[in-house]
Amino acid sequence: MSEARATIYTVARAAGVSAQTVSRVLNGTGQVSARTRAAVLAAIEAQGYRPNAVGRSLRASRTPMIGMLVADVGNPFYARLHRAIERRLAGSGYSLMLMNCDDDARIEHRQLELLRSYRPTGLVIVPSVGSSLTDARLQEFGHVVSVSRVLGGVHVPAVVTDEADAVAAAASELVAYGHTGIAVILGPREASTTRAREQGFRTAVDSHPQARGLVRYTDGTRQGAQEAAEALLRAHPEVTGVIGFNALVTEGIVSALLTAGRRCPEDVSVIGFTDAGWMTLHRPAISVIDQPVEEMGALAGRLLLDMAAGQSVDPGPHVVPSTLVRRGSVAPPSMTKERRA
Amino acid sequence: MSEARATIYTVARAAGVSAQTVSRVLNGTGQVSARTRAAVLAAIEAQGYRPNAVGRSLRASRTPMIGMLVADVGNPFYARLHRAIERRLAGSGYSLMLMNCDDDARIEHRQLELLRSYRPTGLVIVPSVGSSLTDARLQEFGHVVSVSRVLGGVHVPAVVTDEADAVAAAASELVAYGHTGIAVILGPREASTTRAREQGFRTAVDSHPQARGLVRYTDGTRQGAQEAAEALLRAHPEVTGVIGFNALVTEGIVSALLTAGRRCPEDVSVIGFTDAGWMTLHRPAISVIDQPVEEMGALAGRLLLDMAAGQSVDPGPHVVPSTLVRRGSVAPPSMTKERRA
DNA sequence: CTGAAAGCGCTTACAG
DNA sequence: CTGAAAGCGCTTACAG
DSSP: OOOTTOOHHHHHHHHTSOHHHHHHHHHTOSOOOHHHHHHHHHHHHHHTOOOOHHHHHHHHTSEEEEEEEESOTTSHHHHHHHHHHHHHHTTTTOEEEEEEOTTOHHHHHHHHHHHHTTOEEEEEEOOOTTOOOOHHHHHTTSEEEEESSOOTTOOSOEEEOOHHHHHHHHHHHHHHTTOOEEEEEOSOTTSHHHHHHHHHHHHHHHTOTTOEEEEEOOOSSHHHHHHHHHHHHHHOTTOOEEEESSHHHHHHHHHHHHHHTOOTTTTOEEEEESOOGGGGTSSSOOEEEEOOHHHHHHHHHHHHHHHHTTOOOOOOOEEOOOEEEOOSSOOOTHHHHHHHO | OOOTTOOHHHHHHHHTSOHHHHHHHHHTOSOOOHHHHHHHHHHHHHHTOOOOHHHHHHHHTSEEEEEEEESOTTSHHHHHHHHHHHHHHTTTTOEEEEEEOTTOHHHHHHHHHHHHTTOEEEEEEOOOTTOOOOHHHHHTTSEEEEESSOOTTOOSOEEEOOHHHHHHHHHHHHHHTTOOEEEEEOSOTTSHHHHHHHHHHHHHHHTOTTOEEEEEOOOSSHHHHHHHHHHHHHHOTTOOEEEESSHHHHHHHHHHHHHHTOOTTTTOEEEEESOOGGGGTSSSOOEEEEOOHHHHHHHHHHHHHHHHTTOOOOOOOEEOOOEEEOOSSOOOTHHHHHHHO
16 A cells, blocks of 8 residues: 555565565566465555566666667658567567667667667667677677668678569569669668669669669668659650669659659559558559568567577578569550550 | 776776766766866776666666657657657657557556656657556656647646647638538547547538538548448448548548549548658649647657756647648549539 | 575765 | 765575
């Protein structure tokens, strides 16, 4: 009843046992007789006692918390990833702490420093562009899993999709439809995802002698992508098929088409990367490389939980394949001439 | 150099001072001579010492952490809100811990219990539907601000938009365009936002004798809204203007229109609530009640910071007005007949 | 099955 | 301007 600061000691006193025994009941460790347990539980109930995670963490030298650092929480990809990881962690006793770094290595450093001060159990990281994270540094966070972007020279399990193959399939799809001038609007040049997707694109283009491929780098935002796409379409009217790096970039491409007065798919075919709700609403519906975000998040969560439980895990990279979802935004380039005729 | 557990004590020893003085240097509290400060800083540098937030929190009986509990992190509104609050908190020393509750009072309770165990400094809450949160309970979280949804019988500063007026303006806009059968697809019946928006809708409809208003409740998801909109359009062909509760519901309405073969705006005019990137891409571009999410988040962050600094703040509710953004999804209903003719 | 003691890393009074 | 002591709430060895 006296809510005035219930601790393990006040509970112990009321139950006529030691603090140690209360701790045992709380954590289900060791052996406690049924009678003692009942007395402790009754005292906990009577006092409205609730554990203090801070005391526990200090003693244990670690906090049951998983940090999650991403480049941009405004990108729906990361929101979905966060949700998927949180779902996987639910009930495990670990909480997820989401942090943003605006894809800035300096902010990344600062955020990780803050996280580290809590002595977390693990970290899910989508490294920022230009990240200078090292193995030694990451070790400070206990168990680490990287998602989507991988970090060079660093040995942590990675969860990714089949970047290169997925983009190669999309590029080949455009070629199969008869496009010879195709382009991909990528993200930041230094991002591993950009490099992998570019490589897949080039591989596909190179395997089709009739095709010519163009590559553009952006900051991965809608605005940046729109500008890049507008410039590209202006300078290269022969481009009739464009692949977008992510959902935001795809928005930028579609927006650029609108601005430039180019119709989709009659004038330009479009394939996005990472599905988004609006893509089925758009006319034509946007064909997309559907990234299995939920599976990726669930896998990352599981790996972390396994590591935290002391199990050794496959360092991967764990590749969860994407699927090309065909909707209405890809058509033969010849349609242009037919319609114009 | 000896990275083997640098603490305030190892630093103190190396600098030839007491732990207390190291603490003073770390926190900038009290007076420390320049020489002493330099010696401490040198020792910190040499040992690679970094503070342990857990020890600090335990002693201080509170953690420099702000919890943020929302109904659905998958809703872009909350992602934007999170980002805005994090921005406002950046550099303040407080970290933001985002938690999801799937709009379930039970999960809300569990998540808050977890948060509370960290002894946070504050909480930003979008109460779940059916939340049984009380003043007493919320007091356990130190400083609390509610955003968007308000909680009955609870006295915490609230940050909201002008729900009723905004929806009333949208409904009047439809009537002004000549619509007489108008509808609003709302969220959960129990949510304060639903009630306020419904009230605004009814007020507007009642002030126009020629207008008839229909109201539907949903779970606020795209799927739920799509089903509700399909049923509504089927049962009430006289409805030619629809207002959506949020961006997801608006997706559902647009999707329902597509499924039902009703054109926008020729057959049905649409006004959304809360802007989203796809709305300017859609043809027609979707007119929307643009909710000032960033301002709301910044304000919530500031209120929390002020409260944490011991200042008393205006309990509000703090109303940040929305703006009706006219795009292409509203047209006179007469267009229907003209086109059909 | 249970307990007394120590200590996790830090800051808060209290002295000087 | 600086320090010795105590204690935040808990769990970890160590005993019995």
